[in-house]
Amino acid sequence: MFQLFKKRNFGELVGDTFTFFKMHGKHYFRNYFIINGGFLLVLLVLMYFLMKVFFEGMYANIGVATNAMDNNFDAYINDNLGLFIGLGIFTVISILFMALLSYAFPVAYLNLMEKNTDFSTNEIISVIKSKAGKIVIFFIASLFIIIPVMFVVLGLCFALAFILIGIPLMLILIPAMMCWISLSFYDYISTDNGYFESLGNGFGLLRQKFWPTVGSTAVMYLIMQIIVGFVSMIPYFIGIFSMFTSLDSQNASAGFGGEQFSFLMVMMGITMILSIVMNFIFQNFILVNQGIIYYSLREENENNSPKSQIDLIGIESE
8 A cells, every 4th residue: 555654755755656667557547537527528528619600610711711710700600600609618618626626536546545445436536525615715715826926936037037046036937836735725625624724734834845845745746737738739740740641742832722721620629628638637646646745744744654564564563
């Protein structure tokens, strides 16, 4: 069994994240897709129809004179305005719901793992349901408290980027603020603390081991973004390659035909959908990493490892 309460340095914070998924990844993702899979599928269907409406408007302009292209596209959007707005609203709602559910899942999972060696999907759902009010409160409160602070800090960093000092500040402050939010969320959902108390606790935990915490967050985020970006961009590059190959095989006067444009739009749509799916899946690595940081920092203060080791001995002896 994976040991949550353990004092860890920078390397262990990163390495134990992958160790966790090596040991429990099958059980974790099976439950993740059981709980989140249906909602993710609904989101992808909405994204498909939203892009279908948009791309049909773009495709309708193929072969149309440049000066009439904008008017035709505007007319197409106006004719389908109700459908476009409706799909857009439902898509945004679905993204927000999926984001909340995806953020709550690893917290609930690790919370059960802290107390039990074996638990079912229904137990995870029960924890999420019991914390649903706090999850929504944290999200809404953060929109008005944390997000404005982030915009101010990032704005100052961008302003300072012109004198170079802002660039290293952004590389430090962006993962630091991500970690602060995650630690506060873990504290708020895992305890009976109030919102502002959890913000204070999260900030205190962040300061406790600042550089290992921020460094591991930055490394995990970078690794996941490289993987997601590389894989999700493959369909887009296939579309671009196919477009230029088609143009090379045609006369220069033939131009960029509707068939090539349609294929490129399909590849762009697949790229967007694949990017959304992979971001939701791979953000679990970052969120679990934040949970490991949270329990490691708690171990620094609470010394729970002797109790955890006794429990593990009892499990291994059975």
